[in-house]
Structure formats: structure tokens, C-alpha cells
Amino acid sequence: MRSARLTMTGGSLVAAGMIGMNVAVYAFNVIAARLLAPHEFGALTALFGIILVGTVAGLGLQAVTARRIAVDRDRSGPIISATVRVTLILAGAVGVVVAVSTVVLTPALKLDSYWPVVLCGAALVPLTIMGAQSGIAQGQERWGALTAIYLGNGFGRLIGGTAGLLVSDTPTSAMVGLAIGSWLPVLAGAKLLVGHGGNERISRRPLMREALLSTHALLAYLVLSNMDSLIARNRLDEHDSGLYASGLILAKAALFFPQFVSVVLFPRLARDTTHHARLRAVSLVAAFGALAVAATAALPRLALILVGGDDYSEITGRLWLFALAGSFLAIVHLLVFDALARHAHGVVVMIWTAVVAVLVSAYGLDVGLTGLVVTVAVVASVLATVVYLAPLKPRQQVTEQ
DSSP states (O other): OHHHHHHHHHHHHHHHHHHHHHHHHHHHHHHHHHHSOHHHHHHHHHHHHHHHHHTHHHHHHHHHHHHHHHHOGGGHHHHHHHHHHHHHHHHHHHHHHHHHTHHHHHHHTTOSOSHHHHHHHHHHHHHHHHHHHHHHHHHTTOHHHHHHHHHHHHHHHHHHHHHHHHHOSSHHHHHHHHHHHTTHHHHHTGGGGSSOOOSOOOOHHHHHHHHHHHHHHHHHHHHHHHHHHHHHHHHSOHHHHHHHHHHHHHHHHHHHTTHHHHHHHHHHHHHOOSSHHHHHHHHHHHHHHHHHHHHHHHOHHHHHHHTTOGGGGGGGGGHHHHHHHHHHHHHHHHHHHHHHHTTOTTHHHHHHHHHHHHHIIIIISOOOHHHHHHHHHHHHHHHHHHHHHSOOOOOOOSOOO
């Protein structure tokens, strides 16, 4: 009973923090949709996709750090010390790689300047550090600290991005503000990275190897969950690309809202050898998804207000499809983190197969706006079923030296 009460308390706190973060991110998206022309908002949404994919290094660090601390709490100090060393390497590497990729991504996304993608790289340095901080807080079940980090992330984007748009209503100016605001969550969790170690020293190589495996799985997932924004920008005309970006606001809301379930239950999933925690988590996420789809279908005009207003009225009757796609992707998200908690990295093959399926449909069948969101929903539902039914490798109890 005590464990259940602690879980509920932690869940409520983290849920509040993640809701606050997502509301702040959503508010910035709405502000951007109203300040930018549809084709500029489409460009900014594509840049958000780059950032989300680029956060895989931080998410990988979060997963491996939280797992290792959860199953080996007595050695959390040395684990954190090793995490800090790995984080400094990965944060710099991610920032440089994304910044250099501007020579490819700028023409692919039909951007007018190389700077927006370079600024994505700058923003990903603090966001990678934030991932390590989140893993420490999650593994130690320090939900207050984790909530502060999440709120810092959301309001850093809202305050920084909005300030950039007020200076100049362009995607480049918005990205300058986002790059600066991304340091707010790092400041919120700064204490988590200091004062650890002691006499024992853990090699960073096993942690780096596991972090890369987790990063690979999360990269595949984030490509799957964000590739439609890039495909829409590349394949649809500028008007339809802007409409699709508007619908994605709702899809992301359905995707992000239930993620507190995987965050709070992750330590338990790492320690649990049965399927009960997994079934409970999937059921909770599926219930939230069903509610989101039903509400959107019943109140499409209200949903339209939430995604940008009358300028995007052409997409009103199709908004429930975006909620459906986001809900299935939320279930896949939970199952991916369940696999990482159990050290079952084979899930990555299934995710990449789903990525290929979306690409083949989007480009081979030349689907339009509606066809693209339906494709994502169908592929995500099939993937969730396959991952849930697939046998999982038993978790590892021992942390490598």
C-alpha cells in the first residue's frame, strides 16, 4: 500500500510537471501558428522535428541511467559520475553533427538559410545534458527534481521562442530564442550532476555502449513519430504542409500527454520480471488515447481552435485522425521504454521496419494529406501490437563495471 501511495504521489507530481511542460510547448506552437504564415509555420514544425530526433542521445542517456540506478541503487554515486563523463562527450558530438547536417537538411526542407538547422544543433547541447539529469532523477525516483526539469524545458521553449518571434517573426529568430531557452532545464537540474563518485569508479565504456543501444532504439522511434512532418514539408505543397503542421499539434498532444506513465513506472518496469506492470502501463496509455480521439471527434470545432483557428479550417473534419495517430504512437512509446527497461534492444528492428513501411506508402503510393496521417496511424497500431506480443529478453540485474 505504501508503494502504491508513493507511486500515485510521484505520478501526480510528474504528470503535473509534464502537463505543464506540454502546455507550455503547445502554447508556443499556437503562438507560432498565429504569428507566422502557414508556409513559415510548416518550416518551423520541420525544425522541431529535427530537434526531437536529435534529442535521442539525451533520451538514451536518461533510459540507461535510470535503469542502472533503479536496479543498483547502492552504487548510484559511481553510476552518476560515469554518466557525467559520458554526457559531456555526447552533448558536444550531437550539437556538432546536427549543425553540420545543415548542408543537407536546408535544401531538403526548402529553408532560406543554413542558420535554423545550425541553431537546432546549438539547442541540442543543453537538451542532451537535460536527458542525463532526468535519468538520475528518474532512477532515484526524485520526482520533484524531475518535475522542475520538465517545467524548465517547457517554459524555456515558450519564453525563449516567443521572445525570438517578437523580435522578428521568422523561423530563424524563433530558433535563436529556443537555443537560449533550452538552458533553463539544465539550470533547474544542475545539482543532480555534482557531488557524486567516491572511491569506486565505473568505466564509462559499458555505459556508453548501452546508451548508444538505447539511443539507436529511440532514434528509430523518434524518426517514426516525427517523419511525417518532414515528409509533409517535402512532398505536399506549402499550403497543405501548413495544414498538416496544424494537425500535428493535436497529434503531439495525444502523444505527449500520457508519457508520464512510462516515466513514473520505468523504475518498476526495470525491476519487474512479470508482465503485470507492463499491462497496467499499456492500459493506462490506451485509455488516455481513446479519450483524446473521442473528444476530438465529438468537438472538432473546439479542436480547431486549439490547433490554430479558422486559417486551418480545411482540416477540421480530419483532426480526429491526428489524435488517433498520436494515441497509437503513445502506446508504441510506452512499449519502447518498457523494452529498454528490460534491456531488450531487439525492439529496434521492429521500429525500423515500421519506418520503411511509412516511407514506402508515402512515396510509393504518393499519398496526400489525409493518406499520410492514416498511414502513420495504421503503421503505429500494427507496430504496437507486434511489440506487445513479441517475447522480451529478461532484464539484467547486474550493472556492468
